Amino acid sequence: MTPAATANPDLPASSRDLFALTKPRVMSLVVFTGLCGLLVAPVPVHPVLGFAAVLCIALGAGAAGALNQWYEADLDAKMKRTASRPLPAGRMTRQTALHFGVGLSVFSVILMDLAANHLAAAILAVSILFYVLVYTVWLKRRTAQNIVIGGAAGAFPPLIGWVAATGHVSALPILLFAIIFLWTPPHFWALSLFVKTDYANAGVPMLPVVAGVTNTRSQITLYTLPMIAAAIAPWAMGLTGWIYGVSSMALNAVFLFLALAVLANKATEPKQMKPEKRLFAFSILYLFAIFAALVIDAKVLA
């Protein structure tokens, strides 16, 4: 196989590239939080139906990722971080990505409706449309608030998991939604600080590009505070037990400490942005850990 042959978009797309189109790394976090939403629901879920619901959340997230890459192929080609994706690298046609994304979206919503209930399917459809239309098409290229509002798309999975199990929305899944929604800005702004040049070259108005590095650092700290409040609220409101409460306190204390370290950093060169890289890495661990604590708390103290 020659390199020329593999980079020809007219050839049928390989299954590996179709899989890459679903943003598997992002999907892992989505699947995990969706599964946690399902597991903390106060009703027993049939294992097959639970599996199908989580599968639908994964497929829906993958579909949204594929449609995002279909729309942003031009942007991805300009950024080092994304230039090797199937579309900018010329290994697939845009039409293939569009058909794959739309097909997967429709399939995931229909399957969710069959396996769980209408409400879970409707929220899944809204989350896909929100990510594609509101975040990707409308906000991303227009405003520095792109990920503040767009972050809602990534916050839906625990809510969908809960609704798939119970059939209704209540306080805890709304708080889980709020945690991810408020976690998204500090998480993405920490990343955008050390890949600022990439975003600037691609013309994406991320906060560090538009408002500067110092302002972004202040915003990270400002958004960390309501995130902490949302993360402690399930315990403070008596919706979880002490295991979640203690874990949440500890994780939030570390998050705040790292956010303050970012605020104190005055560097403008990516090489000197260790606090930002630390916060970004920890923020991923934070979300996994806080949802894991929630499930452990629910199962141990049930």
Next chain:
Amino acid sequence: MTHDEEEVIRKRQRERSRLLAILLGAFALLMFGITIAKMSINQ
């Protein structure tokens, strides 16, 4: 079309056909599982 490209096309078509067969089989099994699970819940 070069010989190399033709070979890649055939290889990818085979790969996709196999994958599709596996996915269709998995889908049929999943639908069967969902049906049985829903029936057992409603009983």
